[in-house]
Amino acid sequence: MDEPDAVPHAADLGGSHSEGKHHSSWMDYVSVAGLHAVCFYMIIAAAAMIIASNYSEFPLLQNLHILILTLTGAGLTASGSFTLNNYLDRDLDAVMERTKHRPAAAGRMKPVRILTAGLAEAALGIMILGAVEPVSAAAAAAGLIVYIVVYTLWMKRVSPLHPAAGSLAAAVTPLVGWAAVDPALHSHAWLLSCILFIWYPPHYLALTIRYREEFQAAGIPVLPVKAGQAAAKRQIVLYAAVLLAVSLFLREYGTVYTAAAVLLGAGWLIPGTAGLFMKTDTGWTGYMFVYSLSYMTILFIVMAAVHL
DSSP: OOOOGOOOOGGGGGOOOOOOOOOHHHHHHHTTTTHHHHHHHHHHHHHHHHHHHHHHTOOOOOOOOOOOHHHHHHOOOOOHHHHHHHHHHHHHHHHHEEETTTTHTTSSSSHHHHHHHHHHHHHHHHHHHHHOHHHHHHHHHHHHIIIIIIIIIIIHHHHHHHHHHHHHHHHHHHHHHHHHHHOOOOOHHHHHHHHHHHHHHHHHHHHHHHHHHHHHHHOOOOOHTTHHHHHHHHHHHHHHHHHHHHHHHHHGGGHHHHHHHHHHHHHHHHHHHGGGGOOOHHHHHHHHHHHHHHHHHHHHHHHHHHHH
């Protein structure tokens, strides 16, 4: 699972903010739950389920309740993880201009409410997944633990390698979806997981380059601060190249998928390479960050479409 930093929140984009203490609204609950990120990961999980149904010959379209329950469980688990992240990171968010208006950081929600909501969402999500398939629930629980304990509580505050933990959390998403249909986890389930694992670091690095000063002010050790902008850019290009190559391991999905993988990958790799020679980064980082979300979303939708 991804961190909410990696998907813009409505409260982060400017505009009017209420500064009153503990006057929360339903929009505040939506904000801490990371709804945009939840939708992204539900698409990934749904695509994995559709692909898995072809390899396992499971009649998913005749068992839509499995699809609905799995996506509900996965969505609640992801929402719970993002809510808990808001609770745990409220001190860091309060320092960063981009995130200081989030409900927890701004004090519009009592921390205990955020903690309670996060625990309830995550627990309910894992219970629903457990009712569908224990392997799916186990994968979701593992991702939750990695994200909250390894990433949020530990590595994000002490190591510039913390995106690796974020990658592990994101990479469980296809496994959660696939396991609900095929708990044996075909090798392609792991390839889908690998794609998410490789995708996350450059996606996150684009954000850290753009907001380098804010991450530095909050004391979050990110690569642009520790090794410089140029090093971070090179890492983005390297990951983008590897991601394009790995996505082609699934070329047996057909011509339509292969063409989409090449075009989408090139749409990230070529501008990424051009960024190595740019003097200003604002427009480039914005493109690389937003495009990365579209890249993965469209790639997985195409994967699913060619298996329908």
